[in-house]
Amino acid sequence: MPHPIIAIDGPAASGKGTLSRNIAEKLHYAHMDTGSLYRAVAFEVLEADGDPENESDSVRAAQSLTKKIGEASSPSSILDNPKLREDDVAVGASKVAAIQRVRDRLVTLQRDFAQNPGEGYEGAVLDGRDIGTVICPEASVKLYVIADIEIRAERRMKELQSKGIAATSGTVLEDMRARDARDTERKSSPLKPAEDAVMVDTSQLSESEVLEKALEIIQEKLSGPTIS
Ligand code: DC
Numbered sequence: 254m255p256h257p258i259i260a261i262d263g264p265a266a267s268g269k270g271t272l273s274r275n276i277a278e279k280l281h282y283a284h285m286d287t288g289s290l291y292r293a294v295a296f297e298v299l300e301a302d303g304d305p306e307n308e309s310d311s312v313r314a315a316q317s318l319t320k321k322i323g324e325a326s327s328p329s330s331i332l333d334n335p336k337l338r339e340d341d342v343a344v345g346a347s348k349v350a351a352i353q354r355v356r357d358r359l360v361t362l363q364r365d366f367a368q369n370p371g372e373g374y375e376g377a378v379l380d381g382r383d384i385g386t387v388i389c390p391e392a393s394v395k396l397y398v399i400a401d402i403e404i405r406a407e408r409r410m411k412e413l414q415s416k417g418i419a420a421t422s423g424t425v426l427e428d429m430r431a432r433d434a435r436d437t438e439r440k441s442s443p444l445k446p447a448e449d450a451v452m453v454d455t456s457q458l459s460e461s462e463v464l465e466k467a468l469e470i471i472q473e474k475l476s477g478p479t480i481s
Contacts, residue, residue, distance in 0.1 A: 256370065257282075257375075257376040257377075257393040257475055258376065258377050258378075258379070258389050258391070258392040258393055258394075259276060259282065259376065259377070259378040259379070259392060259393065259394045259395075259396070260379060260380075260384035260385035260388070260389050260392035260394070260395045260450075261273050261276075261378065261379070261380040261381075261384065261385075261395075261396045261398060262381060262382055262383065262385050262386070262395070262396075262397050262398070262446065262447070262450070263380075263396075263397055263398035263399055263444075264399065264432075264433050264436065264444060265343075265405065265409070265432050265433070265436075266400070266405035266406070266409045266429070267399055267400045267405060267455060268398055268400060268408075268455035268460075268463055269380045269396075269398040270286055270288075270380055271460055271463075272398060272453075272460075272464060272467055273378045273379075273380040275460070275464045276378050276468070276471070279468065280375060280376060280471075281374060281375050281376075282370065282374055282375060282376040282377055282378045283371050283374040283376075283377050283378070284377075284378045284379075284380075285328070285363065285366045285367075285377070285378075285379045285380075286332070286381075287359075287363055287380065287381035287382075287384065287388070288346065288380070288381055288382075289332040289333075289337055290318070290359050290363070291346040291347075291349055291350045291355075291359075292337040292338075292342050292343065292345075292346040293331060293332060293337055294311060294314045294315045294318055294346070294349045294355060294359075295311075295314075295342050295345030295346040295348070295349050296334070296336060296337055296342050296345070297317060297318060298311055298314045298345060298349065299341065299342065299345055301314070305344075305345035305346075305348035305349045306348045308352050308354060311348075311354075311355045312355055312358065314349070315349070315354075315358035316358055318331070318358075319358055319359065319361075319362055328362075328366075340418075340428075344428075344432075347432050347435045347436060348435070350382070350435075350439070350441075351435060351439040351440075351441060352441070353440075353441040356383075356441050356442055360387075360388065363379060363381075363384075363388045363389075364388060364389070366379065367379055367388070382436055382442065382443075382444040383443075383444070385397070385447035385449075385450050386442065386445065386446075387442045390447070393474060393475060394451075394471050394474040394475065395446075395447045395449055395450040395451065396450060396451055396452075396453050396467060397447070397451070397453070398453045398455060399452060399453070399454050399455070399456075400454065400455045400456045401456045402426065402429055402433070403426065404456050405429055406422060406425045406426040407422070409425050409429065410422055410425050413425070451470050453466060453470070
C-alpha cells in the first residue's frame, strides 16, 4: 500500500500552514511548505539584484535552488531561513510563482517529496496553492482551507506586530487582495480548489478546532484506525 498524501491548498493567511504542521505532527507525516520554495526563488532573485517578474532571472534562481536543495542534507536547511518570511520576499514569491518555467523547475522536487517522505514518516503533507490540482492530483485527501479576507488580514497584522513591524490594517488588507488576485488570476496553476477537495473554513475556528475538523475528514477519507 502506498503511503497517504495529504494535499492542503488555500489563500495566504487562511491557516493552512499551521494546520499542515499540526496534521504532520499528529500523524507522524513529513511536511513540506511549498510556498517556501517560491519564497526561496524570490529571495535568490532579490539577493542578486534581479527582478522577480523577469523570466530569465527567476528561472535561473529556480534552477540554482533545486541544485542547492539536491546537494543539501535536508531541504529545511535552506527553506527554514527566517528571511524568507519577510514581506518583500512574499511579494516577489507571488511574482515568480506566475512564471510557468519557474513552476516547472519545482515540480519534481515536490513530487519526489510526496512520494518519498523519508524514513520514519507514515505519509506526506504538502501545503500550497496547486497541490491538489497539479502536484499531487492523486492525493488521498485534499483540503481547501479558506477564511474571510478581513480575518486573514487581521491575522497577518498580528503576525507583523509580533515581529515589531508597523503596518496599517488598510494596507495589509489591500496587499492581501493584490496577492489573492495574483494567485487566483494567473494563467499557470492558479489557486483553486480541486474538484474532490473538502472545504475547511477557519474564520470562526480556533487552531485546535481546525485540526479536529481536518482529522475527522482525513480519517473518513482514509478509513483508517481511530486517530486520538
Ligand atoms: O504560502 P506562501 O504565502 O508562503 O506562498 C508564497 C507565494 O508562492 C504565494 O503568493 C503563492 C505562491 N505559491 C504557489 O504559487 N504555489 C504553491 N504551491 C505555493 C505557493
